Amino acid sequence: MDVKEIIKPDLIFKQMDFNTPEEVISFLAEKLTSNELVKSEFRPAVLEREKTFPTALFTGSINVAIPHTDVKYVNKPAIAIATLKHPISWRRMDKPEDDIPVSMVFMLAIVDPNEYVLFLSKLTTLFGKPDVLADLYNANSNADMANILLANLCGEEKQENKNKED
C-alpha cells in the first residue's frame, strides 16, 4: 500500500473552530463522504460508535482522537484530519469516564486492518512523540502537515535525521 494515497492535503483542515466531538466527526465524515471515500452510513456509524467507544488518546502533550468505525462503510482507505483552534473535551478510549482536551483529530477510514497494521502502528506511535505532534499542529500549510506525516509514516523508523535543530 502507498501512504501517499491515504494522506492527502485536501483532507486536512487546519485551525478549525468546533465545540464538540460530534461537530468534528460530522464535519470530517462529510468530507470523506463527499469525496466518495466512505459510504453515506459512515457518518452516523462513527457518531454512534463514539457514544459507546470514545476514541481520545492521552498523549501527555497534544492529545488526539481517532474516530473510526466498521470497515464495511469504507470505499477507499483515507484519513481526514482536523487541527482545532480551541481544544475540545473528548472522552478517553481507555477510560471512557474521563474527558481530556483534544486538539487534533484523525478520522480513520481503513479497509483491511491487516494490510494497514504497519501504517496504523506507525501512526499511533507518532502520537507518543510530543515534538512530532507539535510540528504537525504548528505546520504552516496542509502540504507541510502532509509531508511531516509522510516523513514519519513512510520508510524505516530509524530515519530521524531531518528537522532536528529546534
Next chain:
Amino acid sequence: MATDNKTLRILAVCADGAATSTVVAVRLREYFGNKGVKVEVVQGRVVDAKRSVESGKFDLVVSTAGSNLGITNVPVLNGIPLLTGIGKDQFFAEVEKVLKK
C-alpha cells in the same frame, strides 16, 4: 518466565475487534517473539470479551477500550501503551508480573 513450554494465550480486544487490537496483537507477538516465548494472540471485540474468556483458556486480556470488562478470573491490562509507546516498559513489566502468578 513461569510459563514453562506452554504457549501463552492472549486475547486482544478493542471496540470493533479490528483496528487498534490489530496493532496490539502485532506488538505482543513482537515482544514475546523477541523473548523466544511462544504466544497465540486472538483478536476480538470488547463486547464479546467476557464470553471469549469463559470459553477459551486465556492467560491475559489486553484491551484498548477500557479495562472494566466484567472479567475476574483472567488479568485485564490497558493496551493503549502499545499504541502510543507511552508507558510501554511499564506495561510489559505489568505483563511479566501478572503472568508469573
